[in-house]
Amino acid sequence: MTTTDANDPVRKVLVLNGPNLGRLGKRQPEIYGHTTYADLVGLCEQWGRDLGLDVEVRQTNHEGVLLDWLNQAADDATPVVLNAAAWTHYSLAVYDACAQLTAPLVELHISNPRERPEEFRHTSYVTPHAQHEVVGQGVDGYRQALEHLAGTASD
Numbered sequence: 001m002t003t004t005d006a007n008d009p010v011r012k013v014l015v016l017n018g019p020n021l022g023r024l025g026k027r028q029p030e031i032y033g034h035t036t037y038a039d040l041v042g043l044c045e046q047w048g049r050d051l052g053l054d055v056e057v058r059q060t061n062h063e064g065v066l067l068d069w070l071n072q073a074a075d076d077a078t079p080v081v082l083n084a085a086a087w088t089h090y091s092l093a094v095y096d097a098c099a100q101l102t103a104p105l106v107e108l109h110i111s112n113p114r115e116r117p118e119e120f121r122h123t124s125y126v127t128p129h130a131q132h133e134v135v136g137q138g139v140d141g142y143r144q145a146l147e148h149l150a151g152t153a154s155d
Helices: 037-051 063-076 085-089 092-099 140-152
Strands: 011-017 053-059 080-083 105-109 132-135
Touching: 011 037, 011 063, 011 140, 037 053, 037 140, 053 140, 063 080, 063 092, 080 140, 105 140, 132 140
Parallel strands: 011 053, 011 080, 080 105, 105 132
Antiparallel strands: none
């Protein structure tokens, strides 16, 4: 496990989640698991502390809010873990917002969209801008994404 020296500055990372992810643990647990969204937030914050990252986890069902967060991340050069959920597959606005990010972007999906039966899930408008992808690892994928950023987000 990677940790930082006590003298190193703590690096901020945004973990951004799109529509319906606030329903984790309730929505299709056979696909997304039984971990609740509140549990996910706590896990991400703890994993971040363990890695020397200041992790802020956010979720929205409103696309414009996600775009504002991505725009601010671009302005602040903040690394992002992004689970854009359904917007992954059709939002050109999310594509454009991801294109302007200057710090690393990790695309994350709890399931593996390419293995899902719905054809529309096989397209991602986030992937072209992502430095790294984590798919199909369940909630543990968030830990893997943060570990990736901990190894790449240093100045």
